[in-house]
Amino acid sequence: xxxxxxTNGLTKRYGGLTANDAVxxxxxxxxxxxxIGPNGAGKTTFVNVITxxxxxxxxxxxxxxKAITGLGPHRIAARGLVRSFQVARVFxxxxxxxxxxxxxxxxxxxSGTATGVARMVELLRLSTLEPLADAPAKSLSxxxxxxLQACAGFMIPGxxxxxxxxxxxxINPVVKDTLIELILQENRxxxxxxxxxxxxxxxxxxxxxxxxxxxxxxxxxxxxxxxARREDVVTAYLGRSLQ
Amino acid sequence: xxxxxxxxxxxxxxxxxxxxxxLMALGIxxxxxxxxxxxxxxxxxxxxGSYIQYVVVAYALGRNYWWLAIIVSxxxxxxxxxxxxxxxxxPMHARAMERRDDYATVVTIALLLMLRSLAxxxxxxxxxxxxxxxxxxxxxxxxxxxxxxxxxxxxLVALALFWLVISKTWIGLALRAAAQNRVAAQxxxxxxxxxxxxxxxxxxxxxxxxxxxxxxxxxxxPTNGAxxxxxxxEIIVIGGLxxxxxxxxxxxxxxxxxxxxxAFISSPYQNAYGFVLxxxxxxxxxxxxxxxxxxxx
Numbered sequence: 001x002x003x004x005x006x007t008n009g010l011t012k013r014y015g016g017l018t019a020n021d022a023v024x025x026x027x028x029x030x031x032x033x034x035x036i037g038p039n040g041a042g043k044t045t046f047v048n049v050i051t052x053x054x055x056x057x058x059x060x061x062x063x064x065x066k067a068i069t070g071l072g073p074h075r076i077a078a079r080g081l082v083r084s085f086q087v088a089r090v091f092x093x094x095x096x097x098x099x100x101x102x103x104x105x106x107x108x109x110x111s112g113t114a115t116g117v118a119r120m121v122e123l124l125r126l127s128t129l130e131p132l133a134d135a136p137a138k139s140l141s142x143x144x145x146x147x148l149q150a151c152a153g154f155m156i157p158g159x160x161x162x163x164x165x166x167x168x169x170x171i172n173p174v175v176k177d178t179l180i181e182l183i184l185q186e187n188r189x190x191x192x193x194x195x196x197x198x199x200x201x202x203x204x205x206x207x208x209x210x211x212x213x214x215x216x217x218x219x220x221x222x223x224x225x226x227x228a229r230r231e232d233v234v235t236a237y238l239g240r241s242l243q
Numbered sequence: 244x245x246x247x248x249x250x251x252x253x254x255x256x257x258x259x260x261x262x263x264x265x266l267m268a269l270g271i272x273x274x275x276x277x278x279x280x281x282x283x284x285x286x287x288x289x290x291x292g293s294y295i296q297y298v299v300v301a302y303a304l305g306r307n308y309w310w311l312a313i314i315v316s317x318x319x320x321x322x323x324x325x326x327x328x329x330x331x332x333x334p335m336h337a338r339a340m341e342r343r344d345d346y347a348t349v350v351t352i353a354l355l356l357m358l359r360s361l362a363x364x365x366x367x368x369x370x371x372x373x374x375x376x377x378x379x380x381x382x383x384x385x386x387x388x389x390x391x392x393x394x395x396x397x398x399l400v401a402l403a404l405f406w407l408v409i410s411k412t413w414i415g416l417a418l419r420a421a422a423q424n425r426v427a428a429q430x431x432x433x434x435x436x437x438x439x440x441x442x443x444x445x446x447x448x449x450x451x452x453x454x455x456x457x458x459x460x461x462x463x464x465p466t467n468g469a470x471x472x473x474x475x476x477e478i479i480v481i482g483g484l485x486x487x488x489x490x491x492x493x494x495x496x497x498x499x500x501x502x503x504x505x506a507f508i509s510s511p512y513q514n515a516y517g518f519v520l521x522x523x524x525x526x527x528x529x530x531x532x533x534x535x536x537x538x539x540x
Contacts, residue, residue: 051430077432089427091420102420105413106432156432 002065004029004192005050005081005161010059012042012049019045021216022059027161032183032193034207034224036200038237042216043196044086047165051083052076064160078108080160082153084167088145090152092138096129099137099148104155111157123151126185128178143171147179154186161192168199180206200224212236252385253506254499259395261498263453266398267475268482268490269405270449276422276485277442278332280347285450285475286468287358291323292316292451293458293467294362297373306374313397313455320451325444327354332443333436362465371463394456401452402491405445409487418442422485450475470514477517481524483534493532496520 003026012020019042027033037043048054050061052073061069063081071079082103091099100123104116124130127147132140137148146167153162164183168176180202187193197203203210204224212220212227214236220227227233267285274282295316296309304312331354335346377389409415421428421435421442428435453471461467478497482489497517504516524531 053426053430072436073426073429074432074434077430082432083430085427085430089424089430091423091427093423094416094419098416098419102416102428102433103431106417106428106434152431 003027004064005194006062007046007050008060008062010046010049010061011057012045012054013057018216020049020056023213023216023218025211025218025221027192027194029160029192030187030190031209032187032195032207034203034210035194035196035213036198036203036210037213037219041213041236043213044165045216046213047083047163047194047196050076051081051163074106077103077106077156080156080158081163082156082159082161083163084146084149084153084165086166086169088142088149090137090140090145090148093136095134096124096137096140096148097133100124100152100155103152104157107156107158115157116155119155123154123182126178126182127151143175146171147175147182150179150182154182159191161194162186163194163196165196166198167195168197168202176202248384249506251383253502255382255385256387256391257499257502258495259391259498260502261495262395262398262402262491263457263494264471264474264478264497265491265494266401266449266453267471268478268494269402269487270446270453271475271479272482272485272487272490273449274443274446277418278328278336278439279425280332280335280344281351282443282446283348283351284355284358285447286472287355288320288324288447288450289454289468289471290362290463290465291358292320292454293373293463294366294371294454295319295451296455296458297371297463300373300375301371306376309373309375309377309459310393310397312373313452316455317401317448317452320454321444321448324447325440328440328443329436333439336436336439359465366463366465368465373458373463375459388460390459394460397456398453401449405449408445414438414441474517477521479531480521481531483531485535486531486533489531489533 005027007023007025010020010023011018023046035043049056052071052075055070060067063079066079068076068079068081091102094102097120100120101116104119124133129144129147129151132144137145140148150164150167153159167179183193184206195203195207207224209222210224210227211218212233219236220230220233267289271282271285274280296312299312299315300306300309331350332347335343375390377393379386380389380392382392409418417428417433417438420431421433421438425435454468457471474497478490478493481496482493497520500520501513501516505513
């Protein structure tokens with residue numbers, strides 16, 4: 001099976017704990033996939049392993065048909081697999097503008113500074129961060145940092161897959177809607193998304209398909225409505241069946 | 244005993260030596276903020292800079308081109324740092340290592356010993372003095388050694404260049420980003436390992452420059468970097484580890500305090516006045532003038 005992002009037998013252990021157990025997942029180009037699961041299911045570990053923050057113990061990751069297993073984070077980003085963190089990692093002492101330009105300049109862009117600046121201006125407008133463009137990122141609220149972090153990823157030309165780890169956690173509804181709009185817009189221009197989230201309403205709105213992880217394994221995959229009826233999934237979330 | 248002229252002269256010479264101390268402190272603090280390690284061999288890069296200055300002036304360019312030799316010495320130390328970093332320092336970050344600080348300390352102290360021994364083996368335990376063609380210069384009403392004046396001028400130019408690179412160029416932006424969050428810089432696509440090498444090279448080149456500039460005044464010998472390194476660390480305590488303004492202002496402050504103490508109290512204790520300042524700072528602001536509490540990435 002071909003896909004833009006394919007993992008096979010991906011396993012990561014911490015001592016005796018198997019955080020990811022032979023995870024096989026295939027993302028089709030252009031989809032917005034949700035990744036859900038109870039706390040401790042291994043979702044963040046999976047994100048860390050595919051983006052090079054941690055090395056897998058076994059298994060492979062392929063992006064657009066090429067193996068990226070075990071590459072360093074900056075190489076993986078350069079290949080077009082870009083991530084955000086659960087707690088937004090922005091550069092606090094750099095301005096919002098500078099935060100956006102770091103990933104643009106770091107990428108092997110060939111289109112020059114003017115293109116980057118034009119893109120930055122567009123993203124500042126779409127993200128409503130424009131009035132804060134010259135403020136240091138540490139002065140931003142939690143939600144604004146999440147927006148900034150996502151936009152920083154969108155600054156990299158030619159990204160194939162964006163992996164967002166809990167992008168909606170703890171941010172207010174207005175910022176949430178802005179972020180959703182941005183994600184959908186990027187998706188329309190061709191980027192694939194994998195979104196880890198506990199916010200079922202948003203997942204239902206924007207992800208036609210979801211993957212469920214339970215105890216380090218892929219437990220189910222398909223449309224959310226279908227999956228929500230499966231007893232093993234419900235049990236894993238609630239600790240017992242609903243009956 | 245008190246005279247305005249003496250006070251002004253003391254202040255000027257304090258500021259002049261202070262900017263040279265600041266070069267050392269800036270190098271230490273800059274390497275720390277990017278590579279996350281203390282380079283204990285800074286004084287040996289100072290020493291390398293001074294030896295290159297001597298060799299280039301004495302055997303190649305001659306005293307009239309002392310200024311070109313300064314550039315060669317700085318570039319030479321930069322290159323040595325750039326080549327050494329991937330071999331000696333990079334393993335600290337590339338592998339998940341438990342005691343990174345211990346690793347960096349052991350490796351840089353080993354480097355310190357190796358470079359000193361190398362200097363003794365090649366040049367012997369002798370003192371050398373690279374010549375310049377500089378005459379006595381007048382700073383306002385005061386006569387001063389030309390080499391001392393030009394050392395300060397060069398140091399100021401270097402500090403201005405450093406500021407330009409850090410605040411106006413892409414590599415400067417990447418360096419500032421990496422100093423704040425290594426992982427976020429990596430996931431943004433920045434090759435932080437290459438930046439480490441650049442930062443290490445810039446840091447040791449600042450020490451090499453100080454060594455080359457001060458060589459005509461403080462001479463060239465295997466342990467000539469020791470005193471200046473101690474000053475560099477005094478400044479780090481005064482200004483705060485990881486702070487660039489702290490390094491600059493701390494450097495000038497240390498230079499002025501030492502000069503004032505030497506002029507108005509007693510000159511044999513010149514090196515002690517700085518420690519009094521360090522003790523005062525530790526009592527009032529233990530994290531330094533510009534330091535932040537609990538800085539750790």
